[in-house]
Amino acid sequence: MEPRIGVFICDCGGSIKNIDFSLAGKKVAKSSNVAFVDLSSDLCLKEGKEKMSSSLRAKNIDRVVVAACSPESKRYVFQQVLEGAGLNGHLLSVVNIREQCSWAHGGDVTEKALQLIQMGVNRARLLKPIEKKEVPLNKEVLVVGGGFSGMSSAIQLSRLGLRTILLERESALGGRNRDLEDLYGLKTNSMIKGIEGDKNIEVFTSSEVVRVEGRVGDFTVKIRKGTEELSRVFGGIVFATGYETGGDSQFKSSAHITSPNGLAHMLQASNLARKPRTVGFVFDSSDENSRLPAMATLNTALAAKQKWGGEVYVFCKNVKVDGEGLESLYSEARECGVVFVKFEEKPNISAQDGRVKIEARDVLLGENTTLNCDLLVAEEKFSPSQGTGTLSSLLNVRTDSRGFYQDENVHLYPVASERKGIFFVGDCRGDSGPRRVVTDVSSVVTSLYELLGPGKIVVERDRVKVDPQKCRTCLTCVRACPHSAVGLTRIDNGREVAEIWDLACDGCGICTAICPAKAIEFEGYSDQQILAQIEAIGVS
Amino acid sequence: MAKPFRETLKTKGFIVTAEAAPVKGSNMSKPIENIELLKDKVDALNVTDNQSSVMRYPSLGTCLLIKERGGEAVLQITCRDRNRLAIQGDLLFAWSRGIGNVLCLTGDSIDVGDHKEAKPVFDLDSVQLIHLVHTLNSGKDMAGNDLDGGIDFCIGTTATPSADPLEPQLVKVGKKLEAGVSFIQTQAVYELDELKRFVEFVRKKDAKVKVLAGIVPAIGAKMAEYMNENVPGIFVPQYIIDELAQAPKGKGVSKGIEIAARMIRQVKEEKICDGVHIMFIGREEKVPEILKSAGLL
């Protein structure tokens, strides 16, 4: 049956002045398949919607074109009208004659508006309904990494009733902050105790992720636990794999030289023979992109000052404080009496009478400064945890230029990954630090609860769909999909073809564009629908 | 008449050969000049076969010229331009005209030369070529047919001691030694430690095989860099490039000659290997200068 298109043109309460609506209406009515044209001034208001709804029924309309304001503002409203009138909400083409026509140009734009409406009509003619379906989701969550961020995530997820498996590579939970209690507000030991008593959390220590298959709501994860391998199904996965330090530090650790992390453990130890009275930090961060070294230095300098008293000096080239909470941390340290010395040339460091001598030229005072300290705290190199590279290729997610998870893509910021149901939290993201971890954890937990809490989700079925007859199984789409939403499936005759997982698909259309066999249809943005719009150029 | 190279290899303490590149064209005056200049100063003249895949007067023709003028010639045969029929024919012809030495090589790729669209042959590889010469030496052709009048070539081959990684190279050298050669002439070497390691490897496999170190004077930093980039198998180390770069303007050639002579001296004094093979392509007239400088004249 030929489609019957209803065209509704609205002047947005008279705010569109440079279009001759009655002329436009008359011309549009002559277009093929246009069964009904209506002019309105208040289409998105109650009366307008009611009138539209009754016209849809009365005129037996099965495709709708609305020419009014930007679809970004009111598409939803009109979709509801369609659905209210018993039509599939997808059978709607919204033509933007306001922002991108009337308001974008000076003079009379009736001609242009007509062409835009024609583009909409052409597209509407080819629209097909999209059905919705309910997909069950597994509610269990895997949290990888038993450090602070991993443990906090597990605890909060459990509170919301989501069962969690907490996986840790080492033989015990705690991560980098194991044994740190009460330092920068951490309560590691009590957290571990809490987890051990939590029936909703299962802890796997000495365990690693071997393989991740499937998609959101249904990830099959192969886990190596000690010597055995097991498979479990999860609805979502949180990675909290942290970072590593050391590697190429210029100093060997000794009784008088340590790292910020080493200092943290010294601060925690109760049996320290003698508190160092003078502590000198040398902070010469070459990696200005990372806030982690500055964060670690400031945190421990402040803690040393607060816990031990004594004198604390930070020799630094530059402290970048543009990370979250960094500026206040810096101010707090200064207020507590931590002294900052700014140098340009690397300080000279030598051992003297069991102490460490730091000589530097203070560029602000313009004079040479010498400090004899009991303890030198040297900056460390921060790098992604061992195995981050392997894991990221396993998951098919990207890392940033330094090898940490997540680049600063504003669309994914802060904790989501390009794969639905997979999240990153804490220091494995490169720039975190205790303060931001807390907010990140809540963010992950809320997202997961929203996603998995109901145990099912309603998605559009086959919006992007592979035609199994046309698919040549070249795997181009499988390799190209940024969201890992394409897999292979066996069709009736046993041949393998590509299949798009509705739930994991984010609707970008990269696969549709790249398919060399033109076997992927993206309803709403199909080739025919795009070409039909192009067709309308120069026709009016 | 020059001594047959086979004899020289057996008897002489330090062997010196030089490379003679054929001309592009048919004018023989320059090659004749070079032959006259070098034939009595070196133990053999070794003639390249369309070197670097650049089309030239044939190795065979130039070898005949050397022979006619009383020199000792080594015929180079690559696998790039001829199939097994052509190679066998050329060998029979060479032998019949008194050429008794053959150097078996794979040959540079067509892609580095001046006829980049030619069809590369590589019907055989260098190991197979060595076997082929032995087969002919035994009086039969490759297909097993008897030859009317046999041949008895002295066989040599090449190797790259500075290859990276070296192991696969050595596997191949091992195969060449097993096939049976009398001498190995190396690709240009600059790092004598690499050469030492290589000679040790060869000695272990076959103590009788003579190793001639390939000497290519690098005459200027730019040229050295160019060679590193474009000439297969040549790796001039940075410190030599630096040394060349420090030479005063216009003194590049003499600096290159100085470095080459220094290396030859060291090879001889430390008895690193059995001799040298000097490749100073296009500047054959300067070879005596190197020899003199190295104390070999």
Next chain:
Amino acid sequence: MAFCCEHSAYSAADLAGRLALHCPENLRVIPVPCAGRVDTLHILKAFEKGAAAVLVLGCEEGACHHLTGNTRAKERVKHSEVLLKEIGGNGRYVAMSNLSPNAPHKFVKIIDEMNEKIKKSGEVR
């Protein structure tokens, strides 16, 4: 003819309208969910139907909602340029630009500049 990513350029165009930043009337926008949806074929078809210039407008580099969509689009635009050149461009222009959704001025500038280009080549022709 401009293919506008709904995550960036389409919103920028809307914003331009709301701010009454005028741009040439000969602009026709086709919304796409991501610049990566735009296929070389769409670009060529637009020329077949008489477009003088085709723009593909996507998110800023490194900020594509679908990670690789804008870089793929850029590659395709480059490829289209090659294809057009092969048949002797004839004053047909194709270009890719990146902008964020809150960049209406940049949107108008991109369109204006392309319009100038078309006009100039039109005069030459």
Next chain:
Amino acid sequence: MIIAERKPMEEIKQVIAPYKKVLLAGCGTCVTVCWSGGEKEVGILASQLRLARGTEGKDHAILEATVERQCEKEMAEELRSKVAEVDAVLSLACGIGVQTMAEIFEEKPIFPALNTTFLGMPEKEGVWVEMCGACGDCFLDRTGSVCPIVRCAKGLLNGPCGGTRKGGKCEIDPQKDCAWVLIYRRLEKQGRLDLMQKYYPPKNFRAVKRPGKIQAIKA
């Protein structure tokens, strides 16, 4: 899989210049998978040619069609009615497809739009590498399954040439691996280096008697 790439535009324009109505025939198998002759590429080339040739009319047009495999007579046959409509066919299949088409549509000129390049494998999205030379005398059992016939620039059988570049790259291209270094590494990994130390006599380059023809055992 057979890998091909599109011919230069000039060549294509030239061969079809004398013909008014031309069918672009795509092939849905190998060349679709290697992005050179599938439905999408047919569309792109058709669009390009229309732009290049100018106005279309009833007798002056570019038609498009793609079949599953042009190298199967029965499948190519599906194009008969379309072929009948046109003056010439530009086939975006491999050389095999072009010839099959030419055999069943003997009366029409069938031109190749692609250069068939090699038998290869996708290395990653959009990149194909040569893997097999179809020599008829497979050597892979001796080389840790790395083919030296086509993956070595010189097709050597007894080890690398002396031109290997630093890091085990090929003499002719620093971007490509030296096949013999790959072979060495793989055999070393498997503890089978003795295979590489063996001498292999010259290859039988006539294992396939040209023109090749194979008769399977009749079932």
